Amino acid sequence: MESPVQLLNVLEWAHSTRPLLNGVPAQRTGPGDAAAVHDDLTVVVLSPTDPMSRGQLRRMAELARDEGMRVRWEEARGGPLAPLQTIAGLSSLLRGAERIVIGDPFSRYVQLLLTVARSRDLVVVDDGTATMEFVSQLASGERLVRWHRRGSRAGARDLLFAPVAASARRRLTPSCSRTVEVFSAMPVEAPEAVTVTRNTFGWTRSRFGPPRITKGADMVGTSLVETGVVDPERYLEAVATLARTHGVTRYFAHRRESTEKLHTLHARTGLEIVRPDLPLELIARRGPVGRTVLSFPSTVVHTLPPALDGTGVRLLVCDIDPAWLTEKASPRAQGFLADVTGTARDAHGLRMVAARPPDCLTA
Template sequence: MGDSGTLALVESPVQLLNVLEWAHVHPPAVPTPRPGAASAAPGPAAPGRQLTVVALAPRDPMTRGQLRRMAELAMDEGIVVRWCEARSGRGSLLRTAAELTPALRSAGRVVLGDPFSRLVQVLLPLTRAREIIVVDDGTATMEFTELLTKGARLVRWHRSGRRPSPADAAFGVFASAARRRLTPGRGRQVELFSSMPATPPSGMALRANRFAWTRARFGPPTISSGTDIVGTSLVETGVVDLERYLTAVGILATSHGATRYFAHRRESVDKLHRLSVETGLEIVRPDLPLELVARRGPIGHTILSFPSTVVHTLPLALEGTGVKIQVCDVDPEWLTDSASPRAQSFLSGITGTARDLHGLASVVSGQATAIAP
């Protein structure tokens, strides 16, 4: 790779989707698409900047599967994809760093999706790139810009307030070095490509992600007469109590006549089984990020969602289709004893900004009824 090449580091299907969105509106030069591959009709690309995506494979089977499918879509667009087993066992982190060092050293531009990732924090100081672009990794983008502005440690919101582990301390030096690389400075440009209501720190450029590639590549979708519920992994991350969550979903399903539940890729099999048995909902495990699944259709005429990235991204992906998206706040009583002190304010911020920016209606899940204003 020459010194004008672009290297993207992704660990999830959503991150790779947003790299494709970024490339669509700021297209580097890419090789000719594979014969027979569908085209997203991207904008004109100036020669000289080839995009290579390094997929740092996660362990979770559902996430791996979706990332594989996204990698196929990226290759259909003519983008080079390297699959890297960065978590395959002892020594894999050092091996990955050694393998990627030449590409990181020569890249003129680096695109990354998760600045909180320890793997990325180890790799980022290896690059000499003068341009760094951060694409969305969901709602974590809002936390990233806030922490960077404060000069604080890059720790995910649901982990804040917990006592640092020995591993946290060991990675502290890498986290500090990564934060410095992500801070705009002399000879280094940093850009945020985002669909989230994030305010970048001084000196960081902001480019809006409107999901133009998704809308050009898929749809418009067939819209059914039903209502769909979008799941969340807040139980799996220890923020929301399982029983409270199951009750809330059941109330929403009954009150709104919902028939399908789109599972988050990190939701546990046992939890989804209980949801199916106790609510009668059809559990759908998407093979691609929900923005693409919804755009392909069929999708319900109404989508109900708890605080999640999709309350900001689906209004963009489904723009002009007539699909209604409603947001349901997390009641403070649903939170676990181990939830971060910041949990309630952060989750409320997600839904509040979605209502303000996209004009979404609210839905309330109580003990007996669910009411949509």
């Protein structure tokens, strides 16, 4: 696992697929009661370098240990020799594992580790919108490329890594000797022989909340600026307009959002900037949370509805105007983002809004 959300979804996967202990439903009334159910699961954290991700991963690792899982923390990016040391240290564990669960099939690190694994069963747990793209590319036989990089020319590193990527893709394709499962809350249409298990956030709802609901509105931040998809100035303008229109008081920052951008956003809008110490699904479920939550196209438009089911919280989605896209944005970006919001509207009945004055809002 390389992100807090991936580790959260390992907990969700374990909760939904491991309910039996010796063939009898496990009676679990608290985190400690889960130890006997999950004590054969080892979570390997390939620690990233940015402080926000590391902090959230530390907190998620504590929750995983509370559930009885063994957690192995790897400083996988701690220096030029770290990748080789990490792979060497994990080789025996990977070769002996009956099942491998991964969080990001696009990760070069994960793809490299897959060449070592000998497991007959592979599970890809939810990594948000990337899961949608992974399943689509797997079905079409394309090489695995993140949606915001599609259309860009392959660099020298991509070409050097191509044999490893191709090998990983073969490992992620079902065969007569290998099963592949996708565990996701996202709307995915799996290719033939791939099993899809629905993530309903049962673990989150059983461990957190219900939350206290406040009268105001909250906004969920996005890293679309940081990934080069959306123009920074257009993004700031959109946030300011939505905040005025909907009475937003708090802005939950994405863990990859830059400090400089958040300072500017606060200065322009007066919004309280919140840096969550856990994935937003847990923060919202724990509360307090606004009666209305606004989001741009992102994973949370599919994950917050089940996580907050029954709470009365209303989620509004603001689509990305094509004029906001940068020249560096992938040709695939607009269509992919529109698909994220469109499928959320269809699946959860979410209302779409625009970053324009109230008389221009769309239903």
